[in-house]
Amino acid sequence: MPVSLSKAFPKLKGIVEKYQDFWYEETLPAKYTLLQEGDVSNTLYFIVKGCIRLSNNYNGKEITIQFFFENEFVSSFESYLKNTPSDFSIETIEECQLLVIKKENWKTIMDQNPLFREMFFDFTSDRFINYIHHFLSYIQEKPEERYQNLIKNKSHILQRVPLQYIASYLGITTVSLSRIRARKQPK
Template identity: 45%
Template sequence: MKQEYIAPKNWEIFRPYFKKIDVSAKTILLQEGEISRTMYFIEKGCLRTWINNDGKEITTQFFFEGESVSSIESFRTNKTSLYSIESIEQCTLQTLSQKDFQQIIESNPEMKNDFEAHLFKRLFQTQQFAFSYLKNNPQQRYEELITQFPHIVQRVPQHYIASYLGITSVSLSRIRNRQ
């Protein structure tokens, strides 16, 4: 869900290191099982993370303008990514290499502290979603999602939202029709 990895005001420190790319919808930026070597800052567009479960894609998070994404565990440890990163729509992204990120973090204690704070926030958000998944029924999860992120239904295809909620597109249609 919504992640505040590095606040846009802090992006300036990265400016000399950014490489701008434009990608079309449905572009795989990182494949599950590869090592993440790039962090993506979203200028325009929407990305999702997803896992492959026996050939079935399960969406795990969505990211929009002003947010950043990488397989942070892989990016920081050089271990393979547990998930893929894909564009949902046409995107303009600023990319930052693993090497440049490491250099900035190591030379700037404030950025290092911001990054650590981000990791704790991400852990907390992941826990919230996991507990919601265990505790709430699909209708409650959908209501929680649109309350927190009302723009999601205009930007994200229904089958990705259904996958994220752990239900079928048909079940999501039924839930939406009850609203």
């Protein structure tokens, strides 16, 4: 049991302990693909340490949709919940220490444990709301404003994530991001 878990996520800690055999730990190197776009997801990850991105490839262009950090669940949810081919790939950015659970075991816990059900529902609805806000920022703001807001509100992303992923997250090219950075931080 990772030490950090008990501090960060006491609820989950209890559940992992109770259903010990259902969970396992995994340490994976940077740039490791956890799920390939097009495959059906049957694994749910919880990040103990590290940083992960969820991306989509369209005509050879890879776009990062979301970043995940410590104490977050990661999965391609629509694929995980509906058994459909995933629209997204999931890849580690840094070396990651993960708690892993397979879908069958997850289902068992979901059926048996109202606390976990509640926690998971909270988590997915937060994720949904996250999506909504990210989406709104896309349609409300210009790339440059999105970058400024990233600095203001999500500087942890800027500190840990390579600029190429940030550019695609902002919906622009690395070239354009460089220009914005040069423009707004003179000297």
